[in-house]
Amino acid sequence: MKTCLVVDDSSVIRKVARRILEDLSFTIAEAADGEEALRSCKERMPEAILLDWNMPVMDGLEFLQRLRKEPGGDKPIVVFCTTENDVAHIARAMRAGANEYIMKPFDREIVESKFQEVGLI
Amino acid sequence: MSQEFEFFRKFLRERSGLVLTPDKQYLLESRLMPVARKAGVSSLPELAVKLSRATTFDPLAIQVVEAMTTNESFFFRDKVPFDNFQQVMIPHFLQSRANERRIRIWCAAASTGQEPYSLAITVRELAAKLSGWRIEITATDLSVEVLEKAKAGIYTQFEVQRGMPINMLLKYFEQSGDTWKIDPSLRSMITWKQLNLLDDFRHLGTFDIVFCRNVLIYFDHETKSAVLEKTAKMLAPDGYLVMGAAETVVGLTTTFKPAANQRGLYSLASASAPAATLSPFAPRKIA
DSSP: EEEEEOSSSSSSHHHHHHHHHHTTTTTEESSSSSHHHHHHHHHOSEEEEESSSSOSSSSSHHHHHHHHTTTTTTSEEEEEEHHHOOOHHHHHHTTTSSSSEEEEEOOHHHHHHHEEETTTO | HHHHHHHHHHHHHHHHOOOGGGGGGGHHHHHHHHHHHTTTOSSHHHHHOOOOOTOOHHHHHHHHHHHOOOOOOOTTTSSSSHHHHHIIHHHHHHHHHHTTTTTEEETTTTTSHHHHHHHHHHHTTTTTTTTTTTEEEEEESHHHHHHHHHHTTTTEEEHHHOOOEEEOOOOOOOOTTTTEEOHHHHHTTTEEEEEOOOOOOOGGEEEEEEOOSSSSGGSSSHHHHHHHHOOOOOEEEEEEEEEEETOOOOTTSSSSOOOOOTTTTTEEESSSGGGGGOOOOOOOOOO
């Protein structure tokens, strides 16, 4: 079973994402900010990461940049999931090594379609 | 199981091939009550009575089928047909149409445009191979309203996230507030026409590829067969018919046969050099 790390400072969003991803047969790990997420990745690199942008302590973009420099940090497929929905932000995230990008609000079908797109399901 | 559930189950099965399992009973209420209210009745049993007297093409019957069949359009919906387009159909015509350098495609149920635009994007991504070729896409739909939306090429954030890879979104759409507008050069690759598949459509000419997905489900058995027979007459001898993931021609017509062992892809049974024997290009993902 593949693991997906859900990184979002909102526990409600984490819960919604967890429900959707568990239905898609993922095991879920959670983190409330980039630093927590990085710690989690160092312990165990997940196959997929659903990543918010704006979070306290360490934001999603910084997390992604640091993750990609970690040993094995090139492996996880990273799908941004954020309210930042302008071209400039999307392009920045993709340049930083994101694999896909979800603009909030999202629903089950968007998550499913994006995860299919990057070959996770 | 209630009497009206049995009625709707039988009705939908006969009308659209939709199989309504008991666990989907809640859908009847949530999807059909708005239809019922619009038709001036206040309950599902009443709607059932009204439907039982409806003729085949009664608008009410069509509304019920439409409400029950998920009608949401995705870009690159089901993926496989677009992989087949790129890896089987286009390579085939690159050889067989080398003289004319023209490929004609018909989207027979274009809806809000996701399918023809997905094809246009695929063609654009293959520009290197198709340089000097004319690729014509004709998109038709029954509904003028739906076609207007398709033609405008403006989609909400929700719509562009259903099936459109983010890189393609950045490459082929322009953001304007909360909406995304497709590149005008892609729009101009497509000719839009209102068309009822029950009418004569010979005036559209001959096509190499026909996408006829998830639309025959709205018709009864005889009509499905008739539309397929008419479509066959407009297809080039080595042309392809593409149907929806859950659809088949089996039992409807013998004019088509499965092609290239690909689900949902058909060629004419009379085709002398079956497209099935063609070896596709190595699979390559558009990125």
